[in-house]
Amino acid sequence: MFKLNFPQGLTAERFLADYWQRKPLLFRQPLQGFPCNLEADELAGMACEEEIESRIVLEKHGATPWEARYGPFDEETFSQLPESHWTLLVQDVDKHLPDVAKLLDQFRFIPDWRLDDVMVSYAADQGSVGPHIDDYDVFLYQAKGKRRWKIHTRPVSEEQFIPGLELRILPDFETEQEWLLEPGDMLYLPPNVAHWGIAEGECMTCSVGFRAPSLRELASAWFDARIENRLPQRRYRDPPLKPQAAPGEILPSSLSAFKDLLQTCLQDPGQDDRWFGRFVTEAKDHLQVFPRERPMDEHAFLNRFREQAVIHHHGYTRMAFSRRERDGQDTLYANGQHYTLPSESGDFLPVITHYRELHFGYLLEWLDQPEYLALLCRLYNDGHLRFADE
Numbered sequence: 001m002f003k004l005n006f007p008q009g010l011t012a013e014r015f016l017a018d019y020w021q022r023k024p025l026l027f028r029q030p031l032q033g034f035p036c037n038l039e040a041d042e043l044a045g046m047a048c049e050e051e052i053e054s055r056i057v058l059e060k061h062g063a064t065p066w067e068a069r070y071g072p073f074d075e076e077t078f079s080q081l082p083e084s085h086w087t088l089l090v091q092d093v094d095k096h097l098p099d100v101a102k103l104l105d106q107f108r109f110i111p112d113w114r115l116d117d118v119m120v121s122y123a124a125d126q127g128s129v130g131p132h133i134d135d136y137d138v139f140l141y142q143a144k145g146k147r148r149w150k151i152h153t154r155p156v157s158e159e160q161f162i163p164g165l166e167l168r169i170l171p172d173f174e175t176e177q178e179w180l181l182e183p184g185d186m187l188y189l190p191p192n193v194a195h196w197g198i199a200e201g202e203c204m205t206c207s208v209g210f211r212a213p214s215l216r217e218l219a220s221a222w223f224d225a226r227i228e229n230r231l232p233q234r235r236y237r238d239p240p241l242k243p244q245a246a247p248g249e250i251l252p253s254s255l256s257a258f259k260d261l262l263q264t265c266l267q268d269p270g271q272d273d274r275w276f277g278r279f280v281t282e283a284k285d286h287l288q289v290f291p292r293e294r295p296m297d298e299h300a301f302l303n304r305f306r307e308q309a310v311i312h313h314h315g316y317t318r319m320a321f322s323r324r325e326r327d328g329q330d331t332l333y334a335n336g337q338h339y340t341l342p343s344e345s346g347d348f349l350p351v352i353t354h355y356r357e358l359h360f361g362y363l364l365e366w367l368d369q370p371e372y373l374a375l376l377c378r379l380y381n382d383g384h385l386r387f388a389d390e
């Protein structure tokens with residue numbers, strides 16, 4: 001296996017403590033011998049597919065400077081691109097190519113639910129998406145060719161972006177640090193660090209991107225879940241009232257009573273925290289997993305699994321699990337659904353969430369027990385697991 005080599009004698013622990021979400025870090029050749037077999041033509045082919053998210057950024061020779069065009073594209077688009085100064089970006093390449101998904105395995109010292117995707121970009125000579133900032137952490141792995149990365153860590157405000165562009169391009173970019181990345185090198189950038197990567201000759205970069213829900217998204221998911229189930233049946237009650245000289249006035253004491261009511265709803269011990277696991281494993285709209293039209297019963301599933309020996313995670317499946325002490329149940333999450341298990345599920349959930357390929361022999365001890373067999377069969381019927389010939 002390829003193991004991520006940290007620079008300067010760092011370990012995953014030190015990296016997380018000192019750099020993660022804080023400081024940029026350059027990695028020279030962190031993945032000795034990691035192959036990137038993806039070719040530019042194959043990436044262009046993916047960008048022509050309906051269900052794959054892609055865009056082309058043209059710094060020059062477009063309708064406007066930094067023109068962004070959105071896929072799906074066709075062959076003609078590619079034949080008409082200029083010699084230089086453009087980039088093709090394709091999202092979620094890991095969901096479609098298992099070889100690219102292997103790159104994600106190097107980052108599992110960070111929880112799976114934080115991972116978003118591997119975006120692959122192919123740039124013609126001088127290609128760049130411009131100086132910009134992102135809201136998310138990213139590892140920029142230089143798969144092929146060379147790219148020069150310039151960064152600065154000064155704070156950037158919304159008003160500083162060039163108006164009227166879809167991309168958040170910074171007009172004034174004063175380089176603080178820069179590096180030329182060769183094939184196999186990697187740069188880690190925390191959120192909000194301004195960066196500008198310019199291809200020197202044609203090149204390909206894999207961006208390992210993370211998710212971080214915004215407070216707005218979290219609050220909305222939390223309230224939706226609470227309203228759906230078990231929000232206490234309580235109603236607003238008045239604070240001690242006195243006759244009001246101006247009945248039109250809303251008194252501060254009424255507002256506090258209302259805020260207290262909201263507080264009790266946050267503190268309610270009966271609340272179900274599974275909404276979080278469901279929320280963070282939700283898949284993007286165009287990457288949904290669908291249940292099988294003809295579900296299999298457990299007996300048939302077991303026979304099929306024995307015969308096939310291996311079952312795979314669906315490429316679009318996002319899994320996570322949580323240990324539940326309070327109501328004595330462990331929970332598995334897959335793309336916004338949850339499945340409960342007895343609390344003594346031991347290594348079962350770590351194993352089935354960790355490995356994208358599950359071997360019959362390895363799961364044998366669990367397949368003998370009805371609750372685990374039932375869960376695997378449900379995951380199969382819900383489309384999260386599949387056999388190689390499907």
Ligand SMILES: [Mn+2]
Pocket residue numbers: 132133134195
């Ligand atoms: Mn970026």
